Amino acid sequence: MSLPAVAVVGATGAVGSRVVRILEERAFPLRELRLLATERSAGARVPFRGETLVVEPTAPEGFRGVDLCFLAVPGSATSRTLAPQARAAGAVVIDKGSAFRMEPEVPLVVPEVNPASVRGHQGLLATPNCSTIQLVVALQPILRAGGGLRRVLVATYQAASGAGQGGADELAAGSRDAAHPPRVFPRPLAFNVIPHIDAFDLAGGFTQEELKLRRESRKILGLPDLRLSATAVRVPVFVGHCEAVYVETERHLTHAEARAALAAAPGVKLVDEPAAAAYPTALDAAGRDDVLVGRLRPDPDEENGLHFWVAADNLRKGAATNGVQIAELLVGEGLL
Ligand SMILES: NC(=O)c1ccc[n+]([C@@H]2O[C@H](COP(=O)([O-])OP(=O)(O)OC[C@H]3O[C@@H](n4cnc5c(N)ncnc54)[C@H](OP(=O)(O)O)[C@@H]3O)[C@@H](O)[C@H]2O)c1
CATH class of the missing domain: 3.30.360.10 (Dihydrodipicolinate Reductase; domain 2)
Structure with a gap:
């Protein structure tokens, strides 16, 4: 696969803003980064790798062409609405929230502890509570x-x-x-x-x-x-x-x-x-x-x-860094 297009939903929040920073710090391989949140913060400008990205409101069309989606939104109901939209567009979803963590088919991953659990994922993985x-x-x-x-x-x-x-x-x-x-x-x-x-x-x-x-x-x-x-x-x-x-x-x-x-x-x-x-x-x-x-x-x-x-x-190892490490595992194992 060529370099993935990545979306961060909740990019203006405590966790999502760290995801953006950590993708840059760890030089995560990507061809495009899309930042999504609500109408409240649409238009906010976020620096990334020497450029300025503009936050967009989240809508189903926003996931078109996205290969990897970090969901960093509060409330299980929001994750339950947005994860299927991102999945339907073909993205692999890494959810930071608690909506899917205990579902048997969803890997709940801490890369230092159970890295092999990413194998056989079905397009949705969860990062545990901080x-x-x-x-x-x-x-x-x-x-x-x-x-x-x-x-x-x-x-x-x-x-x-x-x-x-x-x-x-x-x-x-x-x-x-x-x-x-x-x-x-x-x-x-x-x-x-x-x-x-x-x-x-x-x-x-x-x-x-x-x-x-x-x-x-x-x-x-x-x-x-x-x-x-x-x-x-x-x-x-x-x-x-x-x-x-x-x-x-x-x-x-x-x-x-x-x-x-x-x-x-x-x-x-x-x-x-x-x-x-x-x-x-x-x-x-x-x-x-x-x-x-x-x-x-x-x-x-x-x-x-x-x-x-x-x-x-x-916010870092308890959420954002752990999510980016899961993404690195997926890339490393050819599972994106
Ligand atoms: N904080 C932690 O230590 C921690 C640790 C582990 C896991 N988590 C989990 O990470 C997730 C995010 O938490 P947080 O602490 O970053 O929350 P937060 O600071 O309140 O940020 C929430 C973000 O989600 C956006 N958002 C809210 N409703 C949305 C919707 N319907 N559609 C799209 N975007 C929406 C907000 O956008 P606006 O700016 O437009 O409002 C904001 O960017 C939660 O599931 C939480 O349980 C948090």
């Missing part, structure tokens, strides 16, 4: 070195931009004016910590964000019965999700073995020199593509228990 991606990148080496996972417990500390540009704007407004009414978040986020992301599943008491972490990790790791549960928390940070992870492995791992496994893992950067106050923070993670891991330590009571801390840029 908090899931950084978790599985860090879990995979522990899973392999430890001969399996008995149990995983996670507490997340998630940035405002995880709720899109509107979330980041609301945090900025609330930081300037404590009376600013919350609309994106259920409570004021500035100077606060909120244990509530996405809707509650009232029967079980978990939120959808917590259930996504469980379901998506199971699918990506190929462990349908993995015992994994989470508490997802929004914190007043603009970019960068952090996670406190507790894992029990099947086989006892020494601290040195766990450290070596993480240090050698693709996509992981170990930042773990506590004596020098070197550990990952949200600010360290923002703007980069590695998943940062630190604070690695054995549990004092459970022989096979390990604790660690993970930080990653939710």
